[in-house]
Each structure stands twice: as C-alpha cells, then as structure tokens.
Amino acid sequence: MNKIALTGTPRTNLGTKYAAQLRRTKQVPCVLYGGENTVHFSVDEAALNKTAFTAEMNGVEIDLNGTKTLALVKAKQFHPVTDRVLHVDFVELNENKETTAFLSIRLKGQPIGVRKGGNLSQNMRKMRVKGLPTKFPSHLEVDIAELDINKSIHVSDLKFDGLTLMEREDDVVVAVKLAKKQEEAAATPAAGAAAPAAAKAGDAKAAAGAKPAAAAKPAAKK
Numbered sequence: 001m002n003k004i005a006l007t008g009t010p011r012t013n014l015g016t017k018y019a020a021q022l023r024r025t026k027q028v029p030c031v032l033y034g035g036e037n038t039v040h041f042s043v044d045e046a047a048l049n050k051t052a053f054t055a056e057m058n059g060v061e062i063d064l065n066g067t068k069t070l071a072l073v074k075a076k077q078f079h080p081v082t083d084r085v086l087h088v089d090f091v092e093l094n095e096n097k098e099t100t101a102f103l104s105i106r107l108k109g110q111p112i113g114v115r116k117g118g119n120l121s122q123n124m125r126k127m128r129v130k131g132l133p134t135k136f137p138s139h140l141e142v143d144i145a146e147l148d149i150n151k152s153i154h155v156s157d158l159k160f161d162g163l164t165l166m167e168r169e170d171d172v173v174v175a176v177k178l179a180k181k182q183e184e185a186a187a188t189p190a191a192g193a194a195a196p197a198a199a200k201a202g203d204a205k206a207a208a209g210a211k212p213a214a215a216a217k218p219a220a221k222k
Contacts, residue, residue: 001136003059003070004051008041010064019087028085032062032071034092039064045085052076052085055104056138060090070133072101093133100166101136102126105173109145113176118149124173127155128166135162147176 008030011018019029022042030048032039041064051060051073062069071090079086093099104126114120127140140160142153152175155167 001057001059001133002138003061005061005063006043006047006051007063008043010039010041012040014040023084023086028088030088030090032069032090032092033074034071035069043088048085048088052078052088057101057103057136058138059093059133059136062090070095072099072133095133098130098132100128100130102128103136104139106139106141107174108141108143111144111147111176113147113149113151116149117178118176119179120144120174120176122174124155124167124171127173129160129163130166131163142173144174147174149176149178151176 009027011022011029022029023045026045027042028045028048030041030043032041041062051058057072060071060073062071070093072093073088074091075089076085077087078084091099105122105124107122111118111120129136129140137160140158142158144153147153153173154169155165155171155173156169158165158173
C-alpha cells in the first residue's frame with residue numbers, strides 16, 4: 001500500500017464557527033477515528049488535496065506533534081460550487097489487523113468482443129475488500145483482453161493475493177454486449193426469411209384447394 005505523509009495540527013475548538021475560521025486560512029478540519037480516542041486536527045489544504053482528489057487507495061501517515069498514525073480516508077466533504085475540500089474523516093489502521101476498504105477497479109487490455117463491434121459495460125467501479133492494510137494495492141487491476149461478445153466477468157472470477165472480496169459472487173463486474181441496433185439487425189433477416197416461406201406455403205395450400213373450372217355447356221340448337 002502506498003503511503004502519503006501528512007502533518008496535522010491538533011485542535012480543541014470545535015463547531016461550525018471555528019471550522020469556517022480554519023478554512024479561511026487554507027486549513028481543513030479533520031477527524032481521526034478508530035483509536036483509543038477521537039482526535040480532531042487540521043491539515044494544510046494544499047497538502048491534503050493529493051489525498052482527497054484521487055480514486056487510488058493510499059495509506060495516510062498522519063503526524064500529530066511527532067506521533068505518527070497510519071490511517072485511511074473514510075469520508076470526504078467538498079464545497080458544492082468550488083469543489084474545495086471542506087472536511088475529511090480518517091480511520092486509524094493497525095497493520096497487523098484485517099480491515100475493510102473500497103478499492104477502485106482499473107481495467108486492463110482491449111476486449112476481443114469490442115474489436116468485433118461489441119460495447120463494453122463496466123457495472124462496478126469500486127469493490128469492497130478485506131485484508132491486512134499491507135496487502136492493499138492502490139487499485140484492483142482486472143484483465144479484460146479475452147472478454148468476447150456476450151461474455152462477462154463476475155466477482156467470483158476474480159482473485160487478489162491476500163484479499164477477500166466482500167461483494168456478492170454473482171455480481172457482474174464488466175461485460176461486452178452487442179449494441180441494441182446490432183441485435184435488431186441480426187434478428188431482422190431471420191424474421192424476413194420467415195415471411196416469404198409462409199407466403200409460399202399459403203399459395204400452395206390455396207392452389208391445392210382450388211376447384212377445377214366447370215366445362216362450358218354447348219349452345220342450345222334452334
């Protein structure tokens with residue numbers, strides 16, 4: 001697991017008013033959970049951005065007055081207009097104790113089915129896993145090069161060293177399907193071929209059931 005170092009400043013003044021004051025000085029209020037006590041602190045906004053604006057999984061080594069704690073980002077709050085980081089919650093990690101986390105899924109390769117004209121559909125962007133923090137990669141890599149049309153990869157098809165996947169085994173992670181128009185085009189010739197065949201059968205039946213024309217009667221003699 002990659003680690004990012006952050007230096008925090010403990011804070012005792014809590015509440016909306018003090019949080020706003022911190023943000024005006026480019027500091028972000030944060031909270032660390034999971035230890036013996038809940039710890040409130042602030043971090044420089046610029047330093048925190050590389051942790052907040054990424055889908056990758058990173059461990060965060062938080063330095064508070066010389067005491068370093070390994071943690072994961074638990075939740076992030078952003079400003080709805082400016083996208084500035086407003087608040088971050090961290091959860092303390094024990095490197096010798098299993099924990100759960102959400103890891104992003106990165107696809108590798110171009111599927112065979114896409115080269116044949118199929119559409120790639122990624123149903124899952126993240127996956128919940130369980131394991132030792134030291135076993136967590138920055139993301140989960142899934143090789144899709146051999147994925148053909150109308151084929152899919154399920155959770156049960158994936159294996160990652162040292163990790164237990166916590167999603168349902170039959171959930172579809174990624175699939176390749178034909179576009180709807182292509183499916184309709186493939187079905188049209190079969191339907192069109194059936195119509196002439198039915199028409200021919202109807203013509204034959206009509207011909208077999210037709211009665212021969214009656215012979216003309218000779219004209220009466222005068």
